[in-house]
Amino acid sequence: REQAFQEVSALKKQLEQERDYLRDELRGEMRFRGIIGSSAALRRTLTQIEAVAQTPASVLIQGESGVGKEGIAVAIHDHSPRAEAPLVKVNCASIPADLFESEFFGHVKGSFTGAHRDRVGRLELADGGTLFLDEIGEIPLAQQGKLLRALQESEFERVGDDRTIRVDVRVVAATNRDLAAEVKAGRFREDLFYRLSVFPIEVPALRERRSDIGVLAQHFVDIACAELRKEKLRISRRQLEQLEAQPWPGNVRELKNVIERAVILSKGKKLHLDLAPHPPGRQGKTLSQTDDQDFLTEEEFSQLEKENLRAALNVADWRISGSEGAAALLGIKPSTLAYRMKRLGLAKPQANS
Numbered sequence: 177r178e179q180a181f182q183e184v185s186a187l188k189k190q191l192e193q194e195r196d197y198l199r200d201e202l203r204g205e206m207r208f209r210g211i212i213g214s215s216a217a218l219r220r221t222l223t224q225i226e227a228v229a230q231t232p233a234s235v236l237i238q239g240e241s242g243v244g245k246e247g248i249a250v251a252i253h254d255h256s257p258r259a260e261a262p263l264v265k266v267n268c269a270s271i272p273a274d275l276f277e278s279e280f281f282g283h284v285k286g287s288f289t290g291a292h293r294d295r296v297g298r299l300e301l302a303d304g305g306t307l308f309l310d311e312i313g314e315i316p317l318a319q320q321g322k323l324l325r326a327l328q329e330s331e332f333e334r335v336g337d338d339r340t341i342r343v344d345v346r347v348v349a350a351t352n353r354d355l356a357a358e359v360k361a362g363r364f365r366e367d368l369f370y371r372l373s374v375f376p377i378e379v380p381a382l383r384e385r386r387s388d389i390g391v392l393a394q395h396f397v398d399i400a401c402a403e404l405r406k407e408k409l410r411i412s413r414r415q416l417e418q419l420e421a422q423p424w425p426g427n428v429r430e431l432k433n434v435i436e437r438a439v440i441l442s443k444g445k446k447l448h449l450d451l452a453p454h455p456p457g458r459q460g461k462t463l464s465q466t467d468d469q470d471f472l473t474e475e476e477f478s479q480l481e482k483e484n485l486r487a488a489l490n491v492a493d494w495r496i497s498g499s500e501g502a503a504a505l506l507g508i509k510p511s512t513l514a515y516r517m518k519r520l521g522l523a524k525p526q527a528n529s
Contacts, residue, residue, distance in 0.1 A: 210247055212395050213388030217380035221248065228375045229255040234327075236312075236372045237350040239379030241512045242429030245350040246310060248379055252348055253306040261305030266298050269314035269511045276319045277335050281326065287336020297334065299326060303343040311511055312372065313353035317363060324368045347372065352515065382424040382431060389424075389431065390416050396432050397447065400439035409439065409447045418451060423477060425516070426508075433507060482520045485513070494524045 211222065228235055229252050237245045246265070253263040271279050278288075282297030298307065315323065326332040331342045349372045358364035382389065393411055401408050411419070424430055434451065441448040485502070492502040497510035506513065517523070 211244070211251060212392050213385055214391075215380075215385035215387045217385045218388060221377060221379055224375075224377045225251050225255070228252065228377075230257065231375075232346055233374045234347045234372050235349070235374070236355070236376045237348065237379060238355075238376060239350075239352065240381050240427055241352045241509070241515055242427035243379045243381055244428050245352075245379055246308070248377060249306075249308045249310075249348045249350060253308075253346075256306065256346065258305050258346055262302055263306045263308060264298050264302035265308045265310060267310045269311040269509070271315075273316045273319060276316070277322065280323065281332045281334055283335035284337045287334075291336070294334075297332075299332060299343055299345060300341060302345045304345075306346045306348055309347065309349040309372075311351060312349040313351040313355055313358060313364060314511065317365070320365045320368050324365060324371060327371055352511075382427040386420050389420050392428065392431060393419055393435055396435035397439060400436045404439060406439060406442070407445060409442055409445065411447060411449075415447065415449050418449070422451060425478075425481070425519070426512070429508070429512075478520065481516070482522055485516060485520065485522055489522075489524070 211218070225248065235249075235252060237248050239245055249265075250263065253259060266279070277283075278291075278295065278297070280297050280299055282295045282300055283291050285291055285293050327345075327347060330344065331340050333340055355364055355369050355373070359366045359369050390411065393416070397409055397411060400406075419431070426433070434449075438447055438449045441450060485506070488502040488505045489496075492500060492505055495501040496503055496513055498504065501510065503510040503513040
């Protein structure tokens with residue numbers, strides 16, 4: 177009887193441990209439902225989010241363009257004591273230098289030409305909550321000191337006003353630049369860098385979490401099918417192998433775009449997967465469920481990507497930003513396009529004299 181009792185006790189303890197494990201797994205899935213994947217690289221990032229979310233520390237999210245840095249910022253805010261307060265997002269790359277102070281600190285009516293009414297700045301809007309500074313490396317050096325002072329002192333004045341406004345704001349910043357290198361090059365203030373990077377988080381590139389590609393791709397397929405009111409489609413094993421073999425320089429954003437294009441092109445129940453970006457009028461290589469031999473080398477893939485960017489730039493007369501710029505035509509951010517142009521060595525051709 178004693179031996180049987182010990183066996184029952186051991187089994188009970190094992191069941192309790194399994195229950196606790198499954199509960200933690202479920203809690204993790206529910207806590208980060210906006211972040212898809214279970215790879216070791218992603219789990220390390222989620223562990224960092226859990227560690228810092230409940231603290232008031234400033235967070236610097238680093239990673240390549242398209243990895244999902246904004247999603248990490250949202251997760252930090254949602255699981256912080258400030259979750260019920262505003263999460264105010266600022267794309268620093270889209271703010272003209274002459275409007276920086278007005279955008280961040282606000283202004284009073286008549287403070288400058290065009291100031292027809294009082295305006296509340298982003299810092300004041302985020303009072304009690306979180307301020308997400310996306311593409312923080314794009315802020316001009318001349319404006320960085322003003323932002324640093326406001327963050328350090330937790331106070332500022334609106335443009336044209338002498339009244340000091342105090343705020344309680346938690347800052348989460350993100351960048352695809354190497355800010356430490358930018359500091360050494362003199363393009364980013366060292367004191368601002370240390371103010372922002374109290375707790376740095378590195379978001380892994382998609383190529384570092386290839387085991388997540390399948391679940392991410394199917395997630396995007398399901399979303400696209402629902403939005404386009406199409407019958408549910410499934411990714412074949414062969415297609416999954418091809419997806420996992422891609423270099424994905426544009427990371428999760430690029431994968432999402434590829435999947436959305438595939439769903440649009442699909443007819444019936446078969447997913448039509450086009451893995452090669454190509455200029456309008458050029459026939460790219462495709463992979464359907466019955467294709468077994470078509471694939472691209474990384475060099476071929478890069479060359480096709482370069483040709484695609486050049487075609488879009490030619491259509492936009494080599495304008496990068498704006499509603500008719502190449503970035504808008506491609507459905508990406510101007511900073512992302514500029515980064516890819518630099519990586520691929522793509523520059524505007526010089527006009528013949």
